[in-house]
Amino acid sequence: MQNILITGANRGLGLELTRQYFSDDATQIFATCRNPDRAEQLDALAAEYGDRIRILRLDVNDEDAIHAASESVAARVNRLDLLINNAGIFPKDGHQSHDLGNLSAADVGQVVTTNAVGALIVTQAFRQLLANGENPRVVMISSGLGSISGASGGSYAYRMSKAAMNMAARVLAMDSAMGGIITITTHPGWVQTDMGGPSAAITPTQSAAGLRSLIAKLTDADNGKFYLYDGSELDW
Ligand SMILES: NC(=O)c1ccc[n+]([C@@H]2O[C@H](COP(=O)([O-])OP(=O)(O)OC[C@H]3O[C@@H](n4cnc5c(N)ncnc54)[C@H](OP(=O)(O)O)[C@@H]3O)[C@@H](O)[C@H]2O)c1
Numbered sequence: 566m567q568n569i570l571i572t573g574a575n576r577g578l579g580l581e582l583t584r585q586y587f588s589d590d591a592t593q594i595f596a597t598c599r600n601p602d603r604a605e606q607l608d609a610l611a612a613e614y615g616d617r618i619r620i621l622r623l624d625v626n627d628e629d630a631i632h633a634a635s636e637s638v639a640a641r642v643n644r645l646d647l648l649i650n651n652a653g654i655f656p657k658d659g660h661q662s663h664d665l666g667n668l669s670a671a672d673v674g675q676v677v678t679t680n681a682v683g684a685l686i687v688t689q690a691f692r693q694l695l696a697n698g699e700n701p702r703v704v705m706i707s708s709g710l711g712s713i714s715g716a717s718g719g720s721y722a723y724r725m726s727k728a729a730m731n732m733a734a735r736v737l738a739m740d741s742a743m744g745g746i747i748t749i750t751t752h753p754g755w756v757q758t759d760m761g762g763p764s765a766a767i768t769p770t771q772s773a774a775g776l777r778s779l780i781a782k783l784t785d786a787d788n789g790k791f792y793l794y795d796g797s798e799l800d801w
Pocket of ligand 1: 572573574575576577578579598599600623624625626650651652653654655679706707708709752753754755756757758759760761762765
């Protein structure tokens with residue numbers, strides 16, 4: 566039985582990853598979200614898959630909630646095999662994190678904290694369970710907008726947050742304290758979710774299927790790399 570934890574599992578890509586991993590009989594999923602009381606689609610999956618899904622409260626900005634979730638997972642299993650840091654925000658237009666001349670430190674900080682710091686602190690909290698894992702992997706759901714070589718204008722905070730997430734992945738991959746755990750960072754494509762909008766290029770089904778295929782094939786040689794959902798390697 567593969568033990569998997571996904572953040573931001575209540576909608577969008579996180580929900581689709583949860584759904585697809587559930588279709589594999591040999592998985593147990595810890596599906597985490599900010600508001601389990603309003604996670605109707607996860608409740609529906611739980612009704613279908615019973616005790617192979619545990620819905621846990623986890624706000625990536627709340628260290629107490631992160632530790633409570635890790636204790637809750639540790640009370641049920643002694644190892645985690647796959648952690649997917651999927652939770653993220655891309656604030657709407659008008660948020661003072663997008664455009665030069667209209668930036669506020671608080672709004673920029675909120676995006677960077679959620680998208681980059683949150684994933685790092687979550688990974689830290691689960692590192693012992695991951696160290697016990699079978700073929701353990703950490704997957705950051707980052708973005709092509711985090712590529713420094715490919716940067717264009719605008720979306721300052723989001724780009725900064727995903728570049729920082731990529732750096733966190735790279736350092737985690739190199740850090741001897743994370744020995745034995747493969748860490749990668751990924752761009753899931755432009756995906757038809759609340760964040761990506763209806764005009765996006767691919768469906769959550771396509772993105773999640775590609776990511777699952779990529780994750781299934783990971784070896785030590787992939788540690789610390791940046792991949793598109795289809796398995797091709799991306800420039801930093
Ligand atoms: N869609 C795209 O085109 C695209 C492209 C590149 C990268 N990405 C990345 O893919 C990931 C998933 O995006 P998506 O398209 O599925 O977006 P989405 O539909 O907006 O879903 C975002 C998810 O993140 C959760 N979340 C936000 N802040 C959180 C927090 N503080 N703690 C825990 N969960 C939190 C949301 O929970 P609530 O329901 O509670 O808000 C929701 O479950 C994100 O990291 C995003 O940056 C998406």
